[in-house]
Amino acid sequence: MASMRITDGHLEVVMEGLDKLWTFRTRLTIPLANVRGATVDPGIASDFKGVRAPGTHIPGLIIAGTFHHDGDKVFWHVKDASKAIVVELADEEYTRLVLQVDDPRAAVALVENALA
16 A cells, blocks of 8 residues: 655655565655646556556556556556545656555545645
8 A cells, every 4th residue: 555645845655565566666756736636536447557567467456566558657556446546647757646545535635635
């Protein structure tokens, strides 16, 4: 699972435990100016992800790492699709982050309130 926080005008996403291994990342730091918004989206895990490079995808268990699809680079970190959120980005390495969080509605509210 990933933890999210807003620090000094940035959205910080931190991978915990073995998730660092699956995602090939320990953290992502995105300026709030480049965050367009966030939504709860439990259905996204069933969408086509694209080409994995690098990352981990074991259907039904974990989707983690970097995926390329239709010219977009998307960061995934989802084990339980019912807790998935999508963070849309602009002018960043990734066009979106698909993350599993403890409380999806609270995570979306955190992002949306920081953008307001």
